[in-house]
Amino acid sequence: xxxxxxxxxxxxxxxxxxxxxxxxxxxxxxxxxxxxxxxxxxxxxxxxxxxxxxxxxxxxxxxxxxxxxxxxxxxxxxxxxxxxxxxxxxxxxxxxxxxxxxxxxxxxxxxxxxxxxxxxxxxxxxxxxxxxxxxxxxxxxxxxxxxxxxxxxxxxxxxxxxxxxxxxxxxxxxxxxxxxxxxxxxxxxxxxxxxxxxxxxxxxxxxxxxxxxxxxxxxxxxxxxxxxxxxxxxxxxxxxxxxxxxxxxxxxxxxxxxxxxxxxxxxxxxxxxxxxxxxxxxxxxxxxxxxxxxxxxxxxxxxxx
Amino acid sequence: xxxxxxxxxxxxxxxxxxxxxxxxxxxxxxxxxxxxxxxxxxxxxxxxxxxxxxxxxxxxxxxxxxxxxxxxxxxxxxxxxxxxxxxxxxxxxxxxxxxxxxxxxxxxxxxxxxxxxxxxxxxxxxxxxxxxxxxxxxxxxxxxxxxxxxxxxxxxxxxxxxxxxxxxxxxxxxxxxxxxxxxxxxxxxxxxxxxxxxxxxxxxxxxxxxxxxxxxxxxxxxxxxxxxxxxxxxxxxxxxxxxxxxxxxxxxxxxxxxxxxxxxxxxxxxxxxxxxxxxxxxxxxxxxxxxxxxxxxxxxxxxxxxxxxxxxxxxxxxxxxxxxxxxxxxxxxxxxxxxxxxxxxxxxx
Numbered sequence: 120x121x122x123x124x125x126x127x128x129x130x131x132x133x134x135x136x137x138x139x140x141x142x143x144x145x146x147x148x149x150x151x152x153x154x155x156x157x158x159x160x161x162x163x164x165x166x167x168x169x170x171x172x173x174x175x176x177x178x179x180x181x182x183x184x185x186x187x188x189x190x191x192x193x194x195x196x197x198x199x200x201x202x203x204x205x206x207x208x209x210x211x212x213x214x215x216x217x218x219x220x221x222x223x224x225x226x227x228x229x230x231x232x233x234x235x236x237x238x239x240x241x242x243x244x245x246x247x248x249x250x251x252x253x254x255x256x257x258x259x260x261x262x263x264x265x266x267x268x269x270x271x272x273x274x275x276x277x278x279x280x281x282x283x284x285x286x287x288x289x290x291x292x293x294x295x296x297x298x299x300x301x302x303x304x305x306x307x308x309x310x311x312x313x314x315x316x317x318x319x320x321x322x323x324x325x326x327x328x329x330x331x332x333x334x335x336x337x338x339x340x341x342x343x344x345x346x347x348x349x350x351x352x353x354x355x356x357x358x359x360x361x362x363x364x365x366x367x368x369x370x371x372x373x374x375x376x377x378x379x380x381x382x383x384x385x386x387x388x389x390x391x392x393x394x395x396x397x398x399x400x401x402x403x404x405x406x407x408x409x410x411x412x413x414x415x416x417x418x419x420x421x422x423x424x
Numbered sequence: 425x426x427x428x429x430x431x432x433x434x435x436x437x438x439x440x441x442x443x444x445x446x447x448x449x450x451x452x453x454x455x456x457x458x459x460x461x462x463x464x465x466x467x468x469x470x471x472x473x474x475x476x477x478x479x480x481x482x483x484x485x486x487x488x489x490x491x492x493x494x495x496x497x498x499x500x501x502x503x504x505x506x507x508x509x510x511x512x513x514x515x516x517x518x519x520x521x522x523x524x525x526x527x528x529x530x531x532x533x534x535x536x537x538x539x540x541x542x543x544x545x546x547x548x549x550x551x552x553x554x555x556x557x558x559x560x561x562x563x564x565x566x567x568x569x570x571x572x573x574x575x576x577x578x579x580x581x582x583x584x585x586x587x588x589x590x591x592x593x594x595x596x597x598x599x600x601x602x603x604x605x606x607x608x609x610x611x612x613x614x615x616x617x618x619x620x621x622x623x624x625x626x627x628x629x630x631x632x633x634x635x636x637x638x639x640x641x642x643x644x645x646x647x648x649x650x651x652x653x654x655x656x657x658x659x660x661x662x663x664x665x666x667x668x669x670x671x672x673x674x675x676x677x678x679x680x681x682x683x684x685x686x687x688x689x690x691x692x693x694x695x696x697x698x699x700x701x702x703x704x705x706x707x708x709x710x711x712x713x714x715x716x717x718x719x720x721x722x723x724x725x726x727x728x729x730x731x732x733x734x735x736x737x738x739x740x741x742x743x744x745x746x747x748x749x750x751x752x753x754x755x756x757x758x759x760x761x762x763x764x765x766x767x768x769x770x771x772x773x
Contacts, residue, residue: 199655200657203657211655216649216652217644217645217648217649217652217653217715218648219648219711219715219716220644220645220648220715220716224641224644227641228641228642228645228652228653228656228658229642229645229653229656229657229658230656230657231638231641233637233638240637240638241632241636241637242635242636242637242638242640242641244636
């Protein structure tokens with residue numbers, strides 16, 4: 120894990136943010152900060168308030184109470200455009216791309232390069248193609264033909280177009296809304312690599328996920344949301360994967376439970392060794408099994424044996 | 425590029441897209457093939473009339489009249505909207521110009537400018553209502569289709585007592601208007617209607633705007649993923665309103681050409697043209713869902729329309745069959761377009 124964050128002033132910081140939708144409390148006193156060259160993972164189960172928080176950060180919602188600071192200055196965003204102008208770019212899960220349109224046209228949508236004047240002012244296709252290719256190359260993807268439709272790219276590559284676009288247009292903070300959620304293991308790995316790339320280029324990254332493995336792979340800090348509150352911000356030394364999973368609770372715990380039931384016999388044997396509780400064993404096991412997804416060779420080993 | 429080594433998955437992309445495959449991925453490909461096919465069919469079925477220059481002049485003029493509408497409609501449809509009101513706008517704009525001349529003695533060119541302004545206002549309202557109500561443009565403009573047609577007939581009858589206004593060549597400004605909108609340009613001894621040049625000019629401008637300007641990119645964005653386009657700062661609403669005004673402009677241009685050419689205005693003029701325009705655009709490879717399409721395709725779609733309509737006459741086939749042919753063409757075009765698009769995308773993977 121490189122780059123633990125170098126600046127003293129966070130790129131963005133929220134203090135005690137609350138957000139009400141009528142009588143529903145979506146956020147109830149959330150505080151967190153992101154510095155340059157730092158990947159902040161925002162973890163939480165469904166309904167924990169992740170979406171509301173990032174929509175507040177990206178200017179879609181305005182907080183009901185609390186402070187929002189960008190590079191130490193308090194700000195109020197009325198629209199996503201405001202946030203963009205402050206260098207805060209959000210890449211949404213649905214990707215915001217037009218599948219049948221070319222990569223370079225998607226890349227420059229809304230900020231098209233032009234050449235010529237007056238009636239002859241025109242879209243600079245060559246420039247757009249060249250820059251799109253270059254920027255994607257910086258992300259580690261070699262695009263053969265920037266004029267090919269975005270629809271021909273894989274999900275992971277599409278994410279990277281969106282990330283490269285945000286970086287090119289001067290984003291200082293990248294907010295990535297579950298970029299790995301809909302992806303296969305291999306593609307998720309690709310996206311994680313781009314997150315590391317963005318950090319290497321000294322951006323602050325807020326990486327939203329409910330997959331602790333993905334978070335652990337690239338995260339420098341972890342903020343856990345639960346029922347609209349921050350559970351705290353931890354560094355990776357302070358928080359083991361197991362603890363992370365337990366804090367997030369919900370789906371993963373259910374997973375663990377089902378594993379516990381399925382593998383009752385085996386855990387039974389292990390219990391002889393004492394020390395660990397059944398749930399701990401099941402947790403460790405489910406985590407190891409997810410690990411295998413990244414490394415198929417491990418398939419037949421069993422760590423606890 | 426040194427970066428090719430970064431990831432092992434690069435090999436999936438090593439299949440190079442050939443020129444043919446790139447060509448196949450153009451939206452207007454189906455229409456180009458269709459146009460050649462239709463031309464061949466009638467060249468064989470009715471060689472004497474269809475292959476003569478006079479024959480060409482006649483089917484090109486028919487094509488031009490629809491093509492002027494279709495080109496504007498293609499831009500609007502790429503932006504994800506429909507305009508069903510253009511047919512009745514043709515009747516409205518023509519009647520306005522003619523009534524201003526016949527009842528109020530206003531020169532035709534002034535009347536035409538008034539009609540243009542009114543048409544643009546109607547186009548603006550179509551767009552404005554679609555944006556503000558968030559209703560499908562299909563519904564909004566279906567409403568304005570009937571409102572405009574009804575108003576045109578009602579007001580014309582109220583003012584003139586009839587639904588047609590004739591004898592426009594007696595009014596001031598006719599010669600000037602004719603030189604712009606209705607003369608024939610002789611090529612190899614045969615007169616080609618100036619409307620053909622308007623059609624091709626509009627097609628060229630629309631293609632330029634679509635493929636080589638910032639607004640063109642916005643049009644694709646507005647139709648392909650409006651929410652996404654908004655997030656990156658594309659003024660989607662303005663683009664759409666502007667395109668509704670563009671279709672209104674095209675309706676006015678066609679109305680003016682027709683009124684000056686036949687020297688009379690009929691309140692029923694332009695009926696069904698909105699549907700033919702959509703058919704031509706779809707044959708041209710534009711998706712009904714927006715975000716993908718071509719203005720050249722619309723030009724070709726209109727060309728097919730004109731060739732079929734006049735070709736049937738040359739071939740001595742009863743004109744009743746024209747509708748059957750166009751309906752079948754529409755369905756086939758959609759199927760072919762879907763197929764080509766899927767193939768083109770798969771081929772590049």
